[in-house]
Amino acid sequence: MNDPIETAIVSLDPATTALAPVLTGFADLWSESLGPAMPISSSFVQYNLQSSTGVVRRLFVAEADGRMVGAALATALHGEPLVTEHGEGWVDALVVAPAVQRRGLGRRLLGEAERWLAAQGCRSVQIGGGLRPFAPGAPQASGSADFFVHCGYTSFEVAWDMAANLAGYTPPALREAPCTVAPATARQADALLAFLRREFPGRWRYEAEMLLAGDGRLADFMLLWTARGVDGCCLLTFPDSRHPIERFYPYQLPKPWGQLGSIGVSADCRGQGFGAALLDAGLRRLHNNGINGCVIDWTTLVDFYGKFGFECYRAYVMLGRTLPA
C-alpha cells in the first residue's frame, strides 16, 4: 500500500444537513470512480437521499483540497422486520477518488459505515442493494469486489442487469394463460398493495408503498388479473417516471430508455404462463411507447429473460458480512 492518507472523515445525516454541495461532490466522485459507463447526476443523488418511513442514513465524507475524495453511504431501516429479515443494513455506496486509492481510505470509510450500522442494531451488512440503490451490488467491472473480500466480505452471487433493444420487439411463443394484463388505474392502488402484502410482503411491498406515498405514478405498474383478482404485477420505468431511469445506467443502449422490474406473480399461480404473459404485456407497452433500450435489472433469471431477447448487460457481485454483536 502507498502512504496512508490522513484526511479526516466527517459524518453527515442527510436528513438534517444542507446537502447541495454534498450532492454535487458525491455525484462527481461516483462518476469519476466508476468510470464513463456509470455516471450519476446530483439530482439522482438527491432522489436516493430522500427520507422514507423507517429509513436512517449516514454519509461519511473525506475531503482534500476542498474536494470530496472519499464517501460511504450507510442505510438502516427500522420497524420493517419483513424487509430486514436478516437484520441487514446496507453500504449503498463506497467510493474513493482514483488519485487517492490504495491509501487506506476505502477501508477507513467502510469501517465507519459498519460501526454506524452496528450501532443502529444491524446484524449484517450488504454492499449495494439498499432501498434506494445506486447499484444492486459491487459493479463487477469496477474490480471492487476483491477489495470487499479483502475487508472480510463474502461474495454469494453474481446478479445481472439484462438489456434488449425493443425497437423490433417480437414475443416468443406464449402459452394461453387465463388472465388479462393492464396498467394500474386510479382506483386500483389498494388491489395492488393487497397483492404485494399477500405475495411479496418484504422489500417489493415496502418499495411500492414508498413509491405511491411519494409522487410515484400508479400507472407505471402493470397488473395481472385472474378470475380472483390481482395475481401479478410489474413496475415499468419511462423517461418521465418519477423514479429515475438513471438508476439503470442505460447509456450503452439506444434511446429512448426504459426499464422493467420488479415482476412477480402469486406463488400458487407460477409455472402456468402468467409470468410470461405479464412480462410480454410490459415489454409491449414499453415498445408501444417508443422505448428502444430497455433494462431488466438485478436478476439471476438469465434464461427466462433471454427468451424475450434480453442479453447480459452488466454484472454485479453481491457481497455481505455479519457484524460483530
Ligand SMILES: CC(C)(COP(=O)(O)OP(=O)(O)OC[C@H]1O[C@@H](n2cnc3c(N)ncnc32)[C@H](O)[C@@H]1OP(=O)(O)O)[C@@H](O)C(=O)NCCC(=O)NCCS
Ligand atoms: C473499492 C474502493 C472504495 C477501495 O478504496 P481504497 O481507498 O483504494 O482501498 P484501501 O486503500 O482502503 O484498501 C484496503 C485494502 O484493500 C486492498 N484493495 C484495495 N482495492 C482493491 C482491489 N480492487 N482489489 C483487491 N484489493 C484491493 C488494498 O490493497 C488494501 O490492502 P491492505 O490493507 O492489505 O494493504 C475504490 O477502489 C473505489 O472507489 N472503487 C470504485 C468504486 C466502486 O466500485 N465502489 C463499489 C461500489 S459501491
